[in-house]
Amino acid sequence: MYELLTGPLLWLVFAISFGGLLVRVVLYFKGLSQQLDRVAYKAHLSYGLKGAFNSIISWLNPVGARAWRKKPGYTFIFFAFHIGLLATPIFLAAHNIMLQENLGFSLPQMPAFFADLLSWTVIVACVAIILRRIALPEVRILTTAYDYLLLVITVAPFVTGLIARYQMGDYQFWLLAHIITGEIWLLCLPFTKLSHCVLFFCSRAQLGMDYGIKRGGLKGSTFSW
Amino acid sequence: MPQGELCNRQPIVTDEQLKLTLSDKSGKKYYAEMLELDVDTNALWATIQKTMKARLKTWLEICAHCGMCADSCFLYQVNDCVPEQVPSYKIQSTLGHIVKKKGQVDNEFMRHCMKVAWSQCTCCNRCGMYCPHGIDMGVMFSYLRGLLYSQGFVPWELKIGSGMHRVYRAQMDVTTEDWVETCEWMAEETEEEWPGLTIPVDKQDAEIMYTCNAREPKHYPEDLAEAAVLFHVAGTNWTVPSEGWEQTSLSMFAGDWECCKDNVNHVYDAIERLNPARVTGTECGHAHRATVIEGPYWAGREDGLPPKPYIHYVEWLAEALREGKLKIDPAKRIKEPVTLQDSCNYVRNQGLKDVTREIISYIVEPGYFVEMAPNKEHNYCCGGGGGFNGIGMYREQRNVALRKKMDQILDTGCKLVIAPCHNCWDAIRDLEEEYEIGIRWSFLKPLIIGMLDIPEGMRVEW
Numbered sequence: 268m269y270e271l272l273t274g275p276l277l278w279l280v281f282a283i284s285f286g287g288l289l290v291r292v293v294l295y296f297k298g299l300s301q302q303l304d305r306v307a308y309k310a311h312l313s314y315g316l317k318g319a320f321n322s323i324i325s326w327l328n329p330v331g332a333r334a335w336r337k338k339p340g341y342t343f344i345f346f347a348f349h350i351g352l353l354a355t356p357i358f359l360a361a362h363n364i365m366l367q368e369n370l371g372f373s374l375p376q377m378p379a380f381f382a383d384l385l386s387w388t389v390i391v392a393c394v395a396i397i398l399r400r401i402a403l404p405e406v407r408i409l410t411t412a413y414d415y416l417l418l419v420i421t422v423a424p425f426v427t428g429l430i431a432r433y434q435m436g437d438y439q440f441w442l443l444a445h446i447i448t449g450e451i452w453l454l455c456l457p458f459t460k461l462s463h464c465v466l467f468f469c470s471r472a473q474l475g476m477d478y479g480i481k482r483g484g485l486k487g488s489t490f491s492w
Numbered sequence: 493m494p495q496g497e498l499c500n501r502q503p504i505v506t507d508e509q510l511k512l513t514l515s516d517k518s519g520k521k522y523y524a525e526m527l528e529l530d531v532d533t534n535a536l537w538a539t540i541q542k543t544m545k546a547r548l549k550t551w552l553e554i555c556a557h558c559g560m561c562a563d564s565c566f567l568y569q570v571n572d573c574v575p576e577q578v579p580s581y582k583i584q585s586t587l588g589h590i591v592k593k594k595g596q597v598d599n600e601f602m603r604h605c606m607k608v609a610w611s612q613c614t615c616c617n618r619c620g621m622y623c624p625h626g627i628d629m630g631v632m633f634s635y636l637r638g639l640l641y642s643q644g645f646v647p648w649e650l651k652i653g654s655g656m657h658r659v660y661r662a663q664m665d666v667t668t669e670d671w672v673e674t675c676e677w678m679a680e681e682t683e684e685e686w687p688g689l690t691i692p693v694d695k696q697d698a699e700i701m702y703t704c705n706a707r708e709p710k711h712y713p714e715d716l717a718e719a720a721v722l723f724h725v726a727g728t729n730w731t732v733p734s735e736g737w738e739q740t741s742l743s744m745f746a747g748d749w750e751c752c753k754d755n756v757n758h759v760y761d762a763i764e765r766l767n768p769a770r771v772t773g774t775e776c777g778h779a780h781r782a783t784v785i786e787g788p789y790w791a792g793r794e795d796g797l798p799p800k801p802y803i804h805y806v807e808w809l810a811e812a813l814r815e816g817k818l819k820i821d822p823a824k825r826i827k828e829p830v831t832l833q834d835s836c837n838y839v840r841n842q843g844l845k846d847v848t849r850e851i852i853s854y855i856v857e858p859g860y861f862v863e864m865a866p867n868k869e870h871n872y873c874c875g876g877g878g879g880f881n882g883i884g885m886y887r888e889q890r891n892v893a894l895r896k897k898m899d900q901i902l903d904t905g906c907k908l909v910i911a912p913c914h915n916c917w918d919a920i921r922d923l924e925e926e927y928e929i930g931i932r933w934s935f936l937k938p939l940i941i942g943m944l945d946i947p948e949g950m951r952v953e954w
């Protein structure tokens with residue numbers, strides 16, 4: 268079972284997940300229409316790229332956009348959640364040992380203590396996000412069961428991973444549960460709203476181009492997000 | 493039920509139909525017919541499939557439902573932060589629903605969408621700046637309006653408005669003859685005070701071709717006269733076209749994209765015919781957005797630009813002041829606290845934020861200019877944008893919408909507001925009428941004329 272899940276199946280999951288995300292990016296850009304979107308992407312490419320860059324950078328920086336600065340509490344939770352979500356699986360020692368065995372290379376590894384901390388951060392931030400969804404009327408009205416389901420899918424590999432790591436209960440069982448939930452998460456990336464992990468960059472770049480071209484860029488005014 | 497006589501899926505294309513619709517007082521019959529209007533669900537879905545591209549689809553899909561956009565919207569703020577006014581909710585529960593249902597929605601739902609599209613969003617594009625994913629509800633609501641218009645679910649005034657544009661190519665029944673006569677009349681009247689002043693119609697190869705808002709010749713011809721005075725004093729070689737002079741677009745507010753295209757092409761034809769070096773329009777935000785920012789795309793222009801450089805009036809004015817073509821008498825500068833309304837349509841939609849402040853620096857005594865907070869691209873809509881000002885049915889909601897601007901103005905402590913946008917000007921006038929906060933408001937033209945340092949002999953004092 269373990270061999271299967273971490274062997275051929277894992278490769279299949281990676282192929283579907285990353286291949287799918289790539290397809291989504293390609294489809295996004297192919298589906299833009301200069302006339303319907305009312306942005307002349309090609310005619311003013313340099314202005315557009317500048318705007319796109321500005322837009323992406325401003326929003327990847329927790330103090331870069333006015334919206335982030337205005338809501339420091341949420342911004343903190345949001346960034347903690349996303350950083351933990353991305354950094355933990357990539358730099359986790361156990362994952363890199365697998366990588367080394369399979370592909371003969373590995374990425375920098377983080378100390379176990381740090382990985383634990385990040386995993387806990389993801390879980391705590393997730394709880395905070397759920398509480399926020401329930402507590403604030405302006406978020407509650409937007410929230411659907413689908414939103415909760417995605418949060419569960421996202422946080423499940425961390426919960427199972429931590430249980431396995433602390434060797435609570437049956438280690439083999441939790442290890443398998445961790446692998447399966449992780450693979451489910453990967454499979455969901457291209458097919459659900461989780462695709463925002465790449466489409467965020469597409470959408471931001473697109474609006475950035477819009478601003479960088481007709482909404483100010485051509486008039487020489489930099490736009491402060 | 494079939495389509496109504498007044499409320500139907502056909503645009504108004506004849507003078508007769510226009511008069512008929514107009515004669516229906518406050519749209520009583522029109523709205524009664526709307527209750528029975530069928531939705532052509534197949535056509536609706538076909539349109540969506542054809543026109544809803546990657547950007548909009550992705551926006552609907554990836555919205556994180558995070559609510560970050562909530563208080564970016566002034567309508568959310570002034571309506572006691574009711575969750576129904578959260579931008580994302582407004583679009584997900586209307587356009588989002590139609591898409592989810594593949595266009596299979598009923599009359600009642602379409603009427604609900606109409607209400608949301610025209611009374612809960614002014615397409616001011618502010619929320620797009622506060623969404624981590626860059627989702628711009630103003631853009632999506634414009635799209636939704638197009639769908640609703642194509643199905644006949646559009647407020648009475650805007651059905652008429654776009655009908656006016658279709659029949660007269662102006663938002664009011666100003667014909668070519670009316671327009672040319674108004675130019676001649678204003679030139680005659682103004683020439684008494686300004687010897688040598690003319691309003692040249694259809695002059696070839698001028699430095700500047702001037703276009704305006706049909707409400708000016710119709711109701712405020714003095715605005716045209718003021719433009720003429722400033723061009724005259726600045727020694728500009730200018731002209732107005734006999735056709736293609738109207739640059740506003742109620743059809744844009746209505747979502748009548750076919751009509752938008754026709755109108756803007758009319759203006760572009762005038763540019764190509766008269767071949768001016770540049771074009772400038774009047775102090776109007778939405779007219780500028782229609783003709784200069786969105787228009788090139790309607791017309792299918794690859795570079796997204798009008799046929800000749802087309803600047804907003806504030807840009808022309810700043811340039812004339814900067815180059816000394818217009819001189820301000822320092823003694824006449826504004827010496828009272830004064831504030832400035834940033835029009836979303838040329839600030840958030842074209843970045844013209846510094847140029848208005850440059851004008852301020854020439855005409856206001858240092859220390860008297862007070863910024864609104866927030867301002868520039870973060871400024872709030874005046875409350876009357878997107879057609880809100882003109883729709884009788886939503887007057888009450890519009891009046892609530894004005895409160896944000898009222899608070900912003902009150903916070904500055906100023907009694908004078910400069911509003912170089914027709915719509916904002918109207919909204920601020922209505923705001924004073926409704927709430928009586930004791931303010932005055934002005935376009936730039938009359939203010940500048942009152943402050944000019946005029947060369948000897950140019951003006952005859954009476």
Ligand code: SF4
Binds near residue numbers: 554558559580626
């Ligand atoms: S801020 Fe953007 S992602 Fe969040 S709810 Fe609003 S539209 Fe959706």
Ligand code: SF4
Binds near residue numbers: 567
């Ligand atoms: S475009 Fe303006 S009015 Fe419309 S939802 Fe966004 S902020 Fe509100």
Ligand code: SF4
Binds near residue numbers: 615836
């Ligand atoms: S009326 Fe003025 S402030 Fe309101 S949307 Fe139009 S330009 Fe913006």
